[in-house]
Amino acid sequence: DGGITQSPKYLFRKEGQNVTLSCEQNLNHDAMYWYRQDPGQGLRLIYYSQIVNDFQKGDIAEGYSVSREKKESFPLTVTSAQKNPTAFYLCASSLRDRGRYEQYFGPGTRLTVT
Amino acid sequence: KQEVTQIPAALSVPEGENLVLNCSFTDSAIYNLQWFRQDPGKGLTSLLLIQSSQREQTSGRLNASLDKSSGRSTLYIAASQPGDSATYLCAALPSHSGYSTLTFGKGTMLLVSP
Numbered sequence: 001d002g003g004i005t006q007s008p009k010y011l012f013r014k015e016g017q018n019v020t021l022s023c024e025q026n027l028n029h030d031a032m033y034w035y036r037q038d039p040g041q042g043l044r045l046i047y048y049s050q051i052v053n054d055f056q057k058g059d060i061a062e063g064y065s066v067s068r069e070k071k072e073s074f075p076l077t078v079t080s081a082q083k084n085p086t087a088f089y090l091c092a093s094s095l096r097d098r099g100r101y102e103q104y105f106g107p108g109t110r111l112t113v114t
Numbered sequence: 115k116q117e118v119t120q121i122p123a124a125l126s127v128p129e130g131e132n133l134v135l136n137c138s139f140t141d142s143a144i145y146n147l148q149w150f151r152q153d154p155g156k157g158l159t160s161l162l163l164i165q166s167s168q169r170e171q172t173s174g175r176l177n178a179s180l181d182k183s184s185g186r187s188t189l190y191i192a193a194s195q196p197g198d199s200a201t202y203l204c205a206a207l208p209s210h211s212g213y214s215t216l217t218f219g220k221g222t223m224l225l226v227s228p
Contacts, residue, residue: 006157033215042220043203058215090157100146100165101207103216105158 004106006091011111021076021109023091032074033092036060043090049074078111085113116141118206120219127194128227135189135222137204142182145209148216149178149189152201166209194226
C-alpha cells in the first residue's frame with residue numbers, strides 16, 4: 001500500500017531533550033511538509049522540502065530542524081530550544097500531477113514533553 | 115497574506131439532514147482549494163480538490179464548489195450519517211509556479227446524531 005507513515009504514534013520526552021520524529025513516504029512525491037496542530041490554532045507549517053537536500057522554513061521553524069537526504073524520508077527534530085513542544089505533529093507530501101498539487105497526510109505523532 | 119476562515123466552528127445536526135460547510139479566503143489568487151476530513155487523534159484525509167479553473171467537484175455524497183471572485187468555497191454533504199462526524203478543514207494553495215504551501219482554516223467540527 002502506498003502512503004505516509006509516521007512513527008511513533010505517541011512520544012514522551014523530558015524537558016531539555018531533543019527528539020526526532022520520523023516521516024516516510026512511498027508515494028514517490030517530491031515535496032514533503034511538517035505541520036504542528038494545537039487545539040484552536042489550526043495547522044501551522046514548520047518546514048517543507050521541495051527536493052532532496054533542500055528545505056525551507058515555514059511559519060514556526062524556531063526550535064525545529066529537518067533533513068532531506070532521501071526522497072522518501074523527511075525527519076523532524078524538536079530541539080530543547082522549542083519553548084512549547086507538546087503538540088500533534090503531522091507530516092504530508094504532495095506531487096504535481098496534471099496541474100494538481102494534492103497534499104496527503106500521515107497519521108500523526110503526538111509529542112508530550114514534561 | 116492569505117487568510118482562510120471556516121464558519122461555523124461547530125455544527126450539530128440530526129442524521130439524514132443535508133448540510134453546507136463554508137470556507138472563505140481573502141486572496142482570490144489561488145491555484146486550488148482542498149477539503150479534508152480529520153477524525154479525533156488522526157491525520158487528515160483528502161476529500162476533494164478543486165482546481166482554480168473548476169467550479170465544483172463531487173465524490174459520492176460530497177460536493178464542493180468554488181467561487182474565486184467572491185473568495186468562497188462550500189462543502190455540501192447530502193443525507194448526513196453519524197459516520198460523517200469529524201472535523202472538516204479547507205485549505206487554499208496560492209497560485210504561483212512551483213510547489214507552494216497550503217493555508218488552512220481552523221475547521222468545522224461536525225456532529226451527526228442518530
